Amino acid sequence: MTAKQDIVFELEEHPFAQYVRILGKGKNGSRPLTREEAYASMKMIMAGEVEPVQLGAFMMLMRVKEETREELAGFIEATRDSFQLPTGMAEVDLDWSSYAGKRRHLPWFLLSTLLLADNGIRVFMHGAGGHTSGRIYTQDVLRFLGIEYATSFEQAAEQIKQTNFSYLPLEFLCPKLHEIIELRPLMGLRSPVHTLARMINPFDAPNVMQGIFHPGYKSVHQEAAMLLGQKNMAVIKGEGGEIERNPDIVCEVKGLHEGELFEETWPALFKQRHVKETELQPERLAQLWQGEIEDEYAVGTVTATTALALKLMGKAHSVDEAQAMAESLWSNRDKTKYGVN
Template identity: 50%
Template sequence: MAHPRAHGATPQEHPFAQYVRILGKGPNLSRPLTMDEARAAMTMIMKGEVEQAQLGAFLCLLRVKTELPEEAAGLALAIKDSITLPADAPKVDVDWASYAGKSRQLPHYLLAALTLAQHGISVFMHGAENHTAGRVYSSEALASLGVPAATSAEQACAQLRAHNFAYMTLEALSPRLHQVMGLRQLLGLRSPIHTVARMVNPFGAAFTINGVTHPPYMPVHQEGSRLMGERFAAVFKGDGGEVERRPEKDCTVAFLADGQPGTEEWPALIAGTRDKEDGLELPRLKALWTGEDKDEVAAAAIAGTIAIVLRYSGRAASVAEAEGAAQAMWRDRIKTRIPGAV
């Protein structure tokens, strides 16, 4: 039987309540979180120190006002703090976020990442899956190429050392963050976690790249990454929200070059438009790699994606140089060997 509270006693406020109050006190008294406050709040979330009602309120309040770069940076740093890697984790060149899934076109970005890996540029890819019906996600597409997803950080390290490529689902990389992101089905809203999980860069790669669906989020990624201490980064509106160049469209890339922000325009690679594919036939990915399928539009998407990585990771001095080097990489891939395939 619960004991009645003594007359006049004041109930103790939950430590997390301050962060909900900051965001939700009203139109005149609420304010954004500082980066330190966001980091402290997310640390409590990752440690499971908040009540479910508080977590829902916190995520919804952030979503309604849209997270600022300082908030995104603080949240992402707390997530990064919570991820434990082996002490001998290898150096990684490219951190590649894959959080959207594809519904209109095949995930050509995977062939771009594997081409970079085959040419000695290591790529760690991570992503959330199965959050939206009717989409193809990275692990399923990689499986069609014979490339298994890593189920632990140790396995990812081994794959990176052996093949310069590893992919982990968010569920494997951070079960707690996967659980938090799963609240989308309960709340009916996409939470800020879909933005900040992309920014975590768990292996501390020298360069990070993100694709977004909505261009207004590009400055959040750009400035948030700068506040996190990233030196080289790029974000652009990718096909379906993935890191994949839309070859029929001009492309604006927001980047960090040695910590300094900037934007650059890329012209379309092909004329005309692309229709939605009738069915995303995953075996076509392998046919594209082997050269059996010579789809020039797909090749433009692949090389165009490689070019953005080369340009903003400091491996090309101009758009034209990046595009030429990318086309050569794709042309010269070893068609009989897919990195990591078993």
């Protein structure tokens, strides 16, 4: 080797680089990940084997193209496989995600889940909070109902055994996904984690409720759930993106019944729309439950959302029967519960 010859060091490619390249190779060279590739890439992310710059690039490339049902199924499988679940885990009837937060109306759907729990349905709720300004989130509102959220799978399982309800924040359920969701203020955009977190169903409940904001995501949720072998699920464009049926408008539902795809339309409960709340006061949730205030829109929301779950679970066989059953459950609720002394 002469003094004039250059010494070239060839750096070894990072193992995760292949997945960034698949997504970002250009208009003609890029393609979606296969289900197997999605699984492998998310497995590396869950294990902390990805550099921050790779993670940011990967998530934003996925955001631009939007995730396919195969990619979503692979991501969910890898996420589930990363969990360390307790032995003797509690059985759950209904998985309910809460990741959007509310800004126009209070989260009346919380009363729907408690109404179901009070009538023997074991509900596991998971979600995240604080990632979008101007919204109120479930884990911050629960205290107004006198409910403590769980901080571990074990505590969640015990709460379900005791009360048929538990809420476990994503930061305790899956710290890595929570870390990625918290990047939203930095990136300025949501990532695929907002979609897959809604679908992780960690307790493997046979019934799953999901709410989305963008209607186009309903089919992706529905078809990914089918790939994953989910038995019963329903996804709606919920109020604010949460699993909450707006009783003022028609609700289009997509989902699975015994593993088969279905679509159905639920009519509005009211002929005229209600004026939105001027100020969100979480204490009104307990006041409505205890019968201290009257609010036609709120009660309509609670019963309409409850009805969706009842029909999904086979407790009712028609839209009208489900709505009548939900209204009966609401009328006969124990009004002494869910308040702060």
